[in-house]
Amino acid sequence: MFRKYILTILALVGVGLGIVAALRSARTMVPTPMVSDAPTPPYQAFVAGAGLVEANTENIAIGTQLAGIVSQVYVKIGSPVAPGDPLFTIDDRAQRALVAQRQAAVLVAEPQVADAKYELKLAESLVPQGITVEVRDRDAFAVQKAEALLAQARADLKAAETDLERLTVRAPVAGQVLQLKIHPGEFAQVGVLAQPLILMGNVEPLAVRVDVDENDSWRVREGSPAVGYLRGNKEITTPLTYVRSEPYVIPKVSLTGAPGERVDTRVMQVIYSFPKGGLPIRPGQQMDVYIEASGKVGDRPAILRTTTVSNREPTAASR
Amino acid sequence: MSFIALKMLFGDRAKYLGIVIGLTFASLLITQQSAIFAGMMTRTFSFLTDVALPDIWVVDPQVKYIDDIRPMQNTEVLRVRGVEGVQWAVPLYKGNLAVRRTDGTYQSCVVIGLDDETLMGGPPTMLVGKLSDLRRSGGVIVDITGAAGKLAHVRPDGTRVPLKVGDEMEINDNHAVVVGICKVTQTFQANPVIYTTYSSATSFAPSQRLLLSFVTVKAKPGQDLHALCRRIEKVTGLRAYTRDDFKMVTFLYYLRHTGMPINFLTAVALGFLVGVAISGQTFYNFTLDNLRYFGTLKAMGAKNGMLLRMILLQALVVGGVGYGLGVGAASGWGMLVGGRTQLAFRLPWHLLVVSAVAVLVICLSSAALSIRKVMKLEPAVVFRS
DSSP, rough: OOEEEOOOOOHHHHHHHHHHHOOOOOOOOOOOOSSOOOOSSSSSEEEEEEEEEEEEEOOOOOOSSEEEEEEOOOOOOOOOTTTEEEEEEEEOOHHHHHHHHHHHHHHHHHHHHHHHHHHHHHHHHHHHTTOOHHHHHHHHHHHHHHHHHHHHHHHHHHHHHHHHHHTTTEOOOSSEEEOOOOOOTOOOOBBOOSSSSSEEEEOSEEEEEEEEEEETGOOOOOOOEEEETOOOOOTEEEEEEEEEOOHHHHHHHHOOOOOTTOOOOOEEEEEEOOOTTTTOOOTOOEEEEEEOOOOOOOOOOOOEEEEEEEHHHHHHHHH | OOOHHHHHHHHHHHHHHHHHHHHHHHHHHHHHHHHHHHHHHHEEEEEEEEOOOOOOEOOOTTTTTTTTOBBTTTTTHHHHHTTTTTTEEEEEEEEEEEEOOTSSSSSEEEEEOOOOOTEEEEEEEEEOOOOOGGGGGTEEEEEEHHHHHTTTOOOOTTTTTOOOOOOOOEEEEEEEEEEEEEEEEOSSSOHHHHHHHHEHHHHHSSSOOOBBBBEEEEEEETTOOHHHHHHHHEEEEEEEEEHHHHHHHHHHHHHHHHHHHHHHHHHHHHHHHHHHIIIIIIHHHHHTTTTTHHHHHHHHOOOOHHHHHHEEEEEHHHHHHHHHHHHHHHHHHHHHHHSSSOOOOOOOOOHHHHHHHHHHHHHHHEEEHHHHHHHHHHTTTTHHO
């Protein structure tokens, strides 16, 4: 009996296996979730840009006018500074010695003026006694010369003092030290350096420099509101206040850092600002910025539409 | 009457087995070959199967299928983001890079660079480590097939030691550290798959002006995907495909430009012919052998319609048994072997139907011959011999 039906049973098992295989093949892939959600902008039409956070004064790369070994640094990384606060001093011993020399020169010149004046006074008082006018005039010139020498010595002293003053570099604006790359004993170079000695700027409010592709730049109006999301966490977000658009469109700076990189596009830079407050956003970080745009993508801007209409009218009139 | 028909069928065991084996063989060959074909074709777009999150893929207009990568400008991501109806758009890098193995030989690997921020498009299954470990400097995640196979360390005695977390490797002369092991859907080229971040991938890749392979887009809820594709194309001048369209484009490309369809079609046709030849002939012989019983029945007054139903029943029973055995053997083999090796075996329910129809056609055409014979049968034949 069993032998008779064995094939039928095997066949039923086979159909079952086929259905199992089909079910297994039909299983759909569960999408791998993202590690952090991509931000979704609150506007109907918008332009997306890549933002780089910076100080509202722009990041100021502090340089020095005179090269030399740094003897003292007055600030720490992150310390707040007021305009005119000293930042660092370049070794000024030679300059101080020069100042002392110049001071001595003034001290030498001063009695020479007094001496010449005394001679002149004496000569003038002796003119009635028969001293020649020539002698008196010579003494008068001697006074002028001594006074000129004194003035020169004082000017030299002033120059030396100014140079001494210039050896101490001071903060140009109120702000915060963002980077400190110079330490006592290091040589401070003159000129524009790839690695600035000190990077500082005002960080309240912070500014964000937004790169907008040149193809989209026409959609950004002046004063458009925008919203920024910190890279890596879309919960860290802030509304942005329009500051200005840079009038000059620049080649995009690529962040891959490969040598010999060629420019692939140009970007318009728009500056926005936002209060730092307690936000964990630091200068130098990247943000995804969405700027509210006027028209839909592909729309013709109003200015072009009117031009087209006015172009068409004369054709109709001529007919 | 059905009972007599079945008794007739099972009674002649040799013929019964002959017919069933023929049908089993046909159904096995048809199911198995088409399942392997389906499996291989699915692998051509396995990357699209794995990256299931985005709705739309934006590529260069010249791209013909998923592995045909023509890089674009990085700012295209920003432009696509600005299109109305786009919820998010993130970049994705895909490329073939040479990986130096510990024994000094090179292996070409598929390197996938995920957007640094969201790490969108990660592997479907992580076996060791977390996807977010990719944020470690130079971190890469290697798929298990590659880690245990082509990328494994080979000891001097020939044993293979799989790559593990913490191992170092050289991708295109750049240092990288394995931070995780994952499992991906097998790829068509069967190269090992290495996941990393977009910025790492672009620094691993040879210096090129353009590096962005895909912009992947998620539409806002309720968007018409095709309309959104057209909008993206209008704005950026690129080509936008929905996920299913891109799969279809890739599938059609392989269908048109490789010899695979004709290969498998030939095998399937062969299975069909073998089925017809063996089963058809045996079934006909079986009917001839039993002609006298049919004659007796006819003489006893059975109508032609009844005999027809009897033969059809016999055909359907052998068909059903043969089909079941064939499909079962194919599926069992597929699941058994496919689970252990890199065999491409995929059995959508459509194939079960196709194979059933094929077997049905074989049975009915065999039965048709026999029916003709029985219809023309004179009841007197019984008494002649």
